[in-house]
Amino acid sequence: MPKEILTLQHISKSFPDGDRTITVLDDISLTVKAGEFVAIVGPSGSGKSTLLSVIGALLTPTNGKVVLDGKDISGFKPAQLTATRASNIGFIFQSPNLIPYLTIKDQLLLIGKINKISKKANRNKMNELVQELGLQHRVDNYPSSLSGGEKQRVAIGRAFMNDPKIILADEPTASLDSERGRTVVEKIAYEVKTRRKAAIMVTHDERMLDLCDRVLHIEDGKLIEGKSSQKKNHPTPAQT
Template identity: 60%
Template sequence: MKAKLYLEKISKVFTDGDHEVTVLDELSLKVNEGEFVAVVGPSGSGKSTFLSISGALLSPSKGRMFINGKDLSKESDDKLNEIRLKNIGFVFQSSNLIPYLTVLDQLILISVLAGKDKQEAEVKANKLLDRLGLSHRVHHYPETLSGGERQRVAIARAWMNDPEILLADEPTASLDAERGREVVQMLSDEVKLRGKAAVMVTHDQRVLDLCDRVLYMEDGKLVENKR
């Protein structure tokens, strides 16, 4: 089975004054087509750094990252920007919505930036928003939405460019149990239906059974979950 995402012996070292702090230590991970992986672990264990490197937002100190077999360590900054826009969908703990754009325009903008047709983008955006129970909010602005609604908009936005990989950082943090489970189920269904790959960092034990694998961040590496 083809790996959509492959991290090969990734290390990340930060300098703190005269000391070096190793956050990731030769971490390796393969996420295959149609696979939904959860990563758990205590605060400060390196989960956010791991996710940032997986999304090509942060360069590793050592090791290589591949998307669909392509080695990103050889790509220019401009090319990495294009890869992030077209091949990676992000859902952050904070929804990061643009305050002066309506819900619908939040999604359309992502596709327009990727050079796609605006009318086609609008049709797709409306379908995604309807699926996430937001069809009645398409013309609203972020300040008028609840925290859960803002997060659902962010999840719909992440799927707009049909990315190969979706990376989610605590996507259920602002959702109640029922809605959080619905959202994670939707992510899982989309991954399998479309042959994508997803990695979710979470503390939400209620949704782990919806994932194909659960890994634990320990000493800068990923190991099988010790629940």
């Protein structure tokens, strides 16, 4: 049976707003297992980004527990949360946010240096990822010479460099056309399946949902289990 990577137990998140309190997340429970790719969809202001921030240890929940790889991180101190993000969580955002003065190779190697991975292991991981992501001919290029799809593939590689337990993708196709967007989501799905990671993707792009194992809907801070994708189209190495 696949291992449970993430468990949310009755998560709520509220923010003060003048003399009242706004509840953005309302009693959310969720479990995501190794090798599982989950999509979360919902209208603007429904709580998607807040939920991703709580899962990603960027926000502390008002109530409830966040259990990541068997550890309850809800009560972690700031330094512990920073260490958790660095070692266990990989982020992919709308914008790749690449460092303009670093080559693709150095963008990826930097993550290993931050996490104090040995030079040999760090370089081996970088080489493995650029091969899988089809970037081997671009490793010495700077971000300015890459296409939008290539930049997002670098962002995927960067997210996997620290061998995280879970990948969090926030609208990763927002700035891409449909073909490049699908390629990027296929890459995420392939990495999740082959490396047995958990992944959650927040998206408005319903054309990508068949690549996910589950689709969850969030509205007014409440999470609703949607129907599983009817047609799975997880990529194979040949497709990548």
